[in-house]
Each structure stands twice: as structure tokens, then as C-alpha cells.
Amino acid sequence: MSSPTPIILDCDPGHDDAIAILLAAGHPGVELLAVTTVAGNGPLDKVTANARRVATLAGLLDLPIAAGAARPLVADHEASVEIHGTSALDGPALPDPRVELDPRPAVQLIADLLDASRVPVTLVATGPLTNIAHALDRVDRAKIGAVVWMGGSTGRGNRTPYAEFNSYADPEAAAAVVASGIPFTLVGLNLTHQAAATPEVIARFEALDSDLGRVVAGWLEFFGGTYRDVFGEPHAPVHDPCAVALVADPGVIETVEAFVAVETAGQWTRGATIVDLHARLGHPANARVAVDLDVDRFWNLIVDAVRELG
Ligand code: BDR
Numbered sequence: 001m002s003s004p005t006p007i008i009l010d011c012d013p014g015h016d017d018a019i020a021i022l023l024a025a026g027h028p029g030v031e032l033l034a035v036t037t038v039a040g041n042g043p044l045d046k047v048t049a050n051a052r053r054v055a056t057l058a059g060l061l062d063l064p065i066a067a068g069a070a071r072p073l074v075a076d077h078e079a080s081v082e083i084h085g086t087s088a089l090d091g092p093a094l095p096d097p098r099v100e101l102d103p104r105p106a107v108q109l110i111a112d113l114l115d116a117s118r119v120p121v122t123l124v125a126t127g128p129l130t131n132i133a134h135a136l137d138r139v140d141r142a143k144i145g146a147v148v149w150m151g152g153s154t155g156r157g158n159r160t161p162y163a164e165f166n167s168y169a170d171p172e173a174a175a176a177v178v179a180s181g182i183p184f185t186l187v188g189l190n191l192t193h194q195a196a197a198t199p200e201v202i203a204r205f206e207a208l209d210s211d212l213g214r215v216v217a218g219w220l221e222f223f224g225g226t227y228r229d230v231f232g233e234p235h236a237p238v239h240d241p242c243a244v245a246l247v248a249d250p251g252v253i254e255t256v257e258a259f260v261a262v263e264t265a266g267q268w269t270r271g272a273t274i275v276d277l278h279a280r281l282g283h284p285a286n287a288r289v290a291v292d293l294d295v296d297r298f299w300n301l302i303v304d305a306v307r308e309l310g
């Protein structure tokens with residue numbers, strides 16, 4: 001088996017971010033070097049505490065966790081209370097955090113880990129791209145193997161009719177990262193809506209008969225409830241672990257090459273991702289775009305990771 005891909009997971013937990021942390025920590029295809037946090041689903045203090053609680057719950061007591069940007073590059077921060085609750089991770093009770101917070105700002109931790117790594121590191125981002133945009137001129141870019149981002153969509157949005165939440169939260173950051181020339185993969189709503197947490201999926205986590213399995217099932221129940229209330233959808237799409245899965249087990253997701261841009265100025269479309277799947281704009285492809293998920297293989301990965309940790 002080839003060596004695991006070293007990754008840093010930049011996130012805003014968040015129910016699906018929390019499951020992304022578990023997949024990253026429990027799958028042998030990736031080596032989770034650190035978790036960094038960014039204001040997104042909740043304010044920075046809440047999402048950082050949530051990351052530390054999730055790491056505590058999963059026994060990841062040595063996982064470096066550092067806090068990053070408290071606000072987007074230009075816009076004001078807006079939490080996603082209607083989807084993730086006031087704590088940004090409402091639902092099952094979680095332990096008090098016993099994982100220390102790394103004293104370095106997130107970008108400094110990223111810079112130090114890149115410097116220390118002998119091989120390029122993949123940045124997996126599952127929140128607004130603010131930290132990654134800040135990192136662009138403060139780290140050795142040659143050590144970033146790729147940025148894999150859960151954000152945007154080839155179709156419509158969820159925060160506004162045309163903008164996905166992470167993209168809407170900081171379009172300037174997303175535009176800067178896409179334009180940076182660093183290999184970039186977009187894992188958007190068109191892909192993540194294939195990762196539906198059906199009752200059968202939730203039952204698999206309950207059947208693990210572990211505290212961690214029961215908490216994951218509880219998160220998915222909570223997330224499913226808000227998706228039903230807000231969107232009228234029968235099952236929650238479990239977005240963020242899809243980005244980790246693509247790195248851990250590349251065969252789980254099919255991608256295509258396309259030109260991608262992020263709208264920063266539209267009156268109604270700010271944060272929309274323009275994904276030119278049919279090359280109509282005449283620009284060369286600048287991104288890989290996730291289009292098709294092997295659903296059974298994806299859920300097997302997550303159940304196996306939770307079993308491994310639990
Ligand atoms: C994204 O927004 C957040 O609600 C989720 O954590 C995910 O990263 C989906 O649009």
C-alpha cells in the first residue's frame with residue numbers, strides 16, 4: 001500500500017466537519033497532521049471548541065488544533081444557526097475539550113507543518129477559504145500539494161439560490177485560492193448531495209454499538225432535521241467528509257477538469273461558483289471538479305473510520 005497522503009484539515013465544525021475530522025483521523029489513506037479552524041458555521045470560538053470536543057471524543061488527544069480567521073476577508077461573518085444550531089454542533093452532548101489549543105495562529109501552524117514535511121501536504125478545506133487565502137503569501141506554496149475544497153457547486157446554491165454556504169461566506173478568499181495556481185479541486189453540492197444520510201446509513205452507525213457511533217448517528221439525525229425544516233429534503237447531504245474521502249481513497253469520487261471562477265460582484269449571485277463544464281467560456285481548465293460519488297464505498301469508508309476510532 002502507498003504511503004498515506006499528509007493533510008491539514010481546515011474546517012468550521014459543524015456536523016459534517018466533525019465527521020470529516022473522524023474520517024481524516026481514522027482512514028489509513030491520509031495522515032492528519034493538524035486541524036485548523038475558521039469562522040463559518042459558527043463564530044471562531046465556538047467552532048474551535050467544537051473541534052477540540054470532537055478530538056476529545058475520538059481520543060485524538062495529541063492532534064494539533066489551531067484557531068484561524070475570526071472573519072472573512074471582506075464580508076461580515078454570518079453563522080449557520082438554522083442548519084447547525086447555536087453551538088454550531090447542536091445535538092448529542094459532547095465532552096469538555098481536553099485537547100490543548102495550539103498557541104500558534106492557524107496560518108503559522110500550517111507554515112510550520114509545510115516546512116517540516118518532506119513531501120507536499122494537501123490542504124483539505126471544509127469551511128470558508130479565509131485561512132487558506134491568508135496562507136497564500138505566508139507559507140512555502142511549493143509545499144502545498146493541492147487544495148481540496150468542499151464548497152461551491154456546478155449548479156445552484158444553498159445559502160442563496162446560486163451560492164453555496166462556504167463560498168458565499170468568503171467569496172474573495174475562494175476567488176484568491178482558485179486563482180493562485182495551486183492544484184485545486186472543487187467538491188461542490190452537486191457531489192455532496194449524493195452523500196445522503198438515509199435511515200439505513202444512520203442505523204449502521206448505531207449498530208457499531210460504541211459511544212462514537214451513537215454520537216455520529218445523533219449528529220446525522222440533527223442534521224437531517226434541519227435539512228427537512230429548511231429545505232424540505234428527506235435526508236441530510238453529508239458534505240464535508242466527501243472532500244476528505246477524495247484524498248483518502250481517490251477512486252470513490254470521479255472528477256473532471258474544468259474552468260472555475262467565483263463571483264464576487266453579482267447583485268444576486270455573490271459567492272456563486274462558475275463551473276464551465278462544457279468549456280463555453282474559452283478559458284483553460286484550472287480545477288478538478290467532483291461529479292460522481294460511489295455512494296456505498298463512501299459510507300463504508302466512514303463507518304470503517306468510526307469503528308477504527310471508537
Ligand atoms: C457547507 O456549509 C456548511 O453548512 C457545512 O459544514 C458544509 O461545509 C455545505 O454548504
Ligand code: CA
Pocket residue numbers: 011012013014016017040041126127240
Ligand atoms: Ca463545513
